[in-house]
Amino acid sequence: MKILIFGIGGIGGFVGGALARVSDSIYFYSRGENGKTIREKGMTVDSALLGSFISHPAKVSHEAEELGPMDLVFLSCKGNSLEEACRELAPVVTKDTVVVPLLNGVLLSEVMEPLLPPCHVADGTIRVFSHREGPGHVVQTAGSGKIVMGMKDGKNLSALYEAASLLQKAGIPAEVTDDIRLDSWEKYALMGSNSAVFCYFDGPAGKVKGQKDYMAVLHEAVREVMAVASAKGVTFPETYEEEYVQKFLSFPEDTVTSLYRDLSGGKRAEDTETSMILGRMVEMGKETGVEVPVFRRAFQWAMEQNRD
Incomplete structure (x- = not known):
């Protein structure tokens, strides 16, 4: 099975590097100095989970014709470049190709299906902290x-089970689920609520915990996600809200999400995942008739940052 890793950043490099150790049919879509270095020296991975190693994909290119049609694609990019990624990815996609997004957001298949040629668009989540060092x-x-x-x-496809088996062989825990909708919403509830709270209070976990109304905002943020999910037919476990709050309370004082880090570091909203993480919740709130005041205020704050 030919597998393409599209986007060799923290997630793509980790997953692709691991897979290239155990399979000779792993391809990388990468350009510039990153692609050049991998072609010449291989993919270097330093991992708390897998150890340190260098692996070599079958081919590294950003030319679709060089790569050819793929059986499965792991798509890893920033949410704000998803539309562009789908355009670049289209030439390697056939009606039988399975595309699995591994990026921030919720049920991204709904966003991607109109952007890709006819194919099988799955959903995926990954729970990992990784970054491109160079x-x-x-x-x-x-x-x-x-x-x-x-x-x-x-209705899961055999290619997903084959990919999960290969990931497991590479040392990455993987499974195919009959309820990816719940898994996707649960991950989004954690990541999205955290981003909303940090933007709402304009600060890291330590600053948030110093605000007199922060507990109410924590509960409200995750309730907004759960209420929109419910309106879309996805029911969270009864314990999820309290589990989320307790997890937030355990964060070190300097904890932030990558979205808040980007915005507080000087990036404009359109150059970040603001629309995918905060804006999409505001849109889904309107679609479902669910009020999302925490996400709406956080989105407004994000859109106002770093303007001239």
Whole structure:
């Protein structure tokens, strides 16, 4: 099975580097100095989960004709470049190709299906902390690394099970689920609520915990996600809200999400995942008739940052 890793950043480099150790049919879509370094020296991975190693994909290119049609694609990019990624990815996709997004957001298949040629668009989640240290070099510092995949209608394809088996062989925990909708919403509830709270209070976990109304906002943020999910037919476990709050309370004082880090570091909203993480919740609130005041205020704050 030909597998393409599209986007060799922290996630793509970690997953692709691991897979290239155990399979000779792993391809990388990468350009510039990153692609050049991997072609010449291989993919260097320093991982808390897998150890340190260098692996070599079958081919590294950003030319679709060089790569050819793929059986399965792991798509890893920033949410704000998803539309462009789908355009670039289209030439390697056939009606039989399975595409699995591994990026921030919720049920991204719904966003991607109109952007790709006819194919099988799955949904996927990964629980890992990793980043690109430099060209051809990825560092994974924490997280289980677990990947969960599935079709949102529950009709899972054999290619997903084959990919999960290969990931497991590479040392990455992986499974195919009949309920990817819940898994995707649960991950989004954690990541999205955290981003909303940090933007709402304009500060890291320590600053948040110093605000007199922060507990009410924590509960409200995750309730907003759960209420929108419910309106879309996805029911969270009864314990999820309290589990989320307790997890937030355990964060070190300097904890932030990558979205808040980007915005507070000087990036404009359109150059970040603001629309995918905060804006999409505001849109889904309107679609479902669910009020999302925490996400709406956080989105407004994000859109106002770093303007001239």
